[in-house]
Amino acid sequence: MSTRRRGLLASMGLATALALTISGCAGSGGTDAPASSGLGDIPTDTEGTVRILMESVPDTDIVIDLVASFNETYPGIEVEIETLAFDQMRDKLIASFQSSEPAYDLIVVDNPWMDDFVDAGFLEPLDARIDSTTDYQAEDFFQPLVDITEVDGVRYGVPFYNYALGYLYRTDLYEEAGLELPSTLDELVANVQQLTTSDRTGIAMQPQRGYKIFEEWANWLFAAGGSIYDEEGNPTLDTPEAAAALDAYIEAFTTAAPANSSNWAFDEAFRSVSSGQSASMISYNWNLPGLNNPEGASGDLAGSFALAPMPGGKQVLGSWSWAIPANSAASDAAWAFVAWITSPAVDVERVVAGGAAIRESTLSNPTVLESGYGEDYYAAIIAILSDAAPLSQGLGGEEMIQAVGTELSEAVAGTKTVEQALADAQAAVERIQR
Numbered sequence: 001m002s003t004r005r006r007g008l009l010a011s012m013g014l015a016t017a018l019a020l021t022i023s024g025c026a027g028s029g030g031t032d033a034p035a036s037s038g039l040g041d042i043p044t045d046t047e048g049t050v051r052i053l054m055e056s057v058p059d060t061d062i063v064i065d066l067v068a069s070f071n072e073t074y075p076g077i078e079v080e081i082e083t084l085a086f087d088q089m090r091d092k093l094i095a096s097f098q099s100s101e102p103a104y105d106l107i108v109v110d111n112p113w114m115d116d117f118v119d120a121g122f123l124e125p126l127d128a129r130i131d132s133t134t135d136y137q138a139e140d141f142f143q144p145l146v147d148i149t150e151v152d153g154v155r156y157g158v159p160f161y162n163y164a165l166g167y168l169y170r171t172d173l174y175e176e177a178g179l180e181l182p183s184t185l186d187e188l189v190a191n192v193q194q195l196t197t198s199d200r201t202g203i204a205m206q207p208q209r210g211y212k213i214f215e216e217w218a219n220w221l222f223a224a225g226g227s228i229y230d231e232e233g234n235p236t237l238d239t240p241e242a243a244a245a246l247d248a249y250i251e252a253f254t255t256a257a258p259a260n261s262s263n264w265a266f267d268e269a270f271r272s273v274s275s276g277q278s279a280s281m282i283s284y285n286w287n288l289p290g291l292n293n294p295e296g297a298s299g300d301l302a303g304s305f306a307l308a309p310m311p312g313g314k315q316v317l318g319s320w321s322w323a324i325p326a327n328s329a330a331s332d333a334a335w336a337f338v339a340w341i342t343s344p345a346v347d348v349e350r351v352v353a354g355g356a357a358i359r360e361s362t363l364s365n366p367t368v369l370e371s372g373y374g375e376d377y378y379a380a381i382i383a384i385l386s387d388a389a390p391l392s393q394g395l396g397g398e399e400m401i402q403a404v405g406t407e408l409s410e411a412v413a414g415t416k417t418v419e420q421a422l423a424d425a426q427a428a429v430e431r432i433q434r
Helices: 003-011 018-025 058-073 086-097 111-119 127-131 143-149 171-177 185-194 211-223 240-256 266-274 287-291 331-341 344-352 366-371 375-386 397-413 418-432
Strands: 048-055 077-084 106-110 158-162 165-170 280-284 305-308 319-323
Touching (some): 048 086, 058 331, 077 086, 111 319, 143 158, 143 375, 165 375, 185 211, 185 240, 240 397, 266 280, 266 287, 331 344, 344 366, 366 375, 397 418
Antiparallel strands (some): 106 319, 165 305
C-alpha cells in the first residue's frame, strides 16, 4: 500500500485493517462473482444484476427512465439504481470498495475524487473496453471531460454529465437597461450593480463557506486572467489576478447581491433568480431549461433567461464520470450499460430529455436542435465546454477545495484581508497536495 493510499484512507477515517480488506477483495466482487473480461462489446445475452449508486439529481431521473430501453437490447441484465444526496455518497462508496461483498457494480465519480480512487486501486482501467467497443466514438466526448477521467494516461471513467458553469441572466432586464453582456470582470460588476434596484438585486451569489464559494469564485479568477494551477500543476492562488478576482467578488457581493445571503448555496441563488428577486447568477449551464420551463419555478418569467460563457471565455468545469469498481460483481454487465447509455444515439435521447451534454456531436444533432432547448443554448454550452477547467487536479482534491473555500469566505466576511486569505489558501493547497 502506498504512502498516498494510506493518507487517503486515514483521512476518510477508514484506516483500520485496510491492508487486509483491500488485498482480500479487490477484483473479487464476492465469492461467486464472474471475472471481468475487459472487453468492449458485451454479448446481448449476458445476464446479471448491475447495482448503481448515483446522486439525487435530475440527470439521474433521466437515466432511470431509460433503463427500460436498455433492457430491450439486454433483457438479461437487471439494473438497480440507488440515489443519495451528494454529501452521503463518498462514505458509501468507500465502504463498498473495501467490502468482501461490495454493494455497487457501477458508480459515478465526482472529479475531485478521481485521482484518490485510482491511487487507492478502487477503479477498473477502461482503456481496453473503450477502444474495443464498436462504433463508440470516444473521441466525440468533450476533451475537458475526458481529461478528468485520465490518471497517468489511463482512462478510468467515461463522462456521465457536466457541471460546467456559465452566466445566467434575464434578457428582458438587460435589454431594458441597455446593457451588453460583460466581456471583462469590471463590466460584470458594473452590470450587476446597474441591474440592482430597490426591489431586485443584480446577481444572486453562492458564497457559502467551503465548496460553493470556491466553485463560484474560481470563475471570477479565470475571468481576471488567473488560474488555479500553473502548467506544472503548482497552485497559483496568491497571484495579483487572484487578488483582483477576490476584490471584484467582494464588491459585487456587498453592492449587488441579496442582503443576508452570505451562507447561500446553489438552491437559494436559483430561487432568488427564478422568483425575479435577482437578475442573474453564475451557475450550472443546465439550469437554463429549468428557468425557462413554463411549468417550473419561474412562472411568467419563463422564457426570459439566457446563458452565456463567463467574461474572458473560461469557466469552472465540474463533471461526473461513470466508473466500474475494481471489486464489481458484474463488471461486464456494468460496461454494457455504460457503453449503451453514453453511446451517440442514446446520448441524443438523454440530452433532448434535459440531460447535461457530454458529446460534441449531440449538440449539433438535428433532433436535439429541433426538440431540445434552443440552438443558442447549445451554442453557449459548446463554447463553455470547449474552454473549462476543473477546481482540482491530483490527490486530495476534496480536501483542497474545502480548504480554499474556507479561506475565501474569511475574506468575504472581513475576518481576513484578501491578501492574507489567498496566502493562507496557497499554503493550504501546497500542504494538502505536496
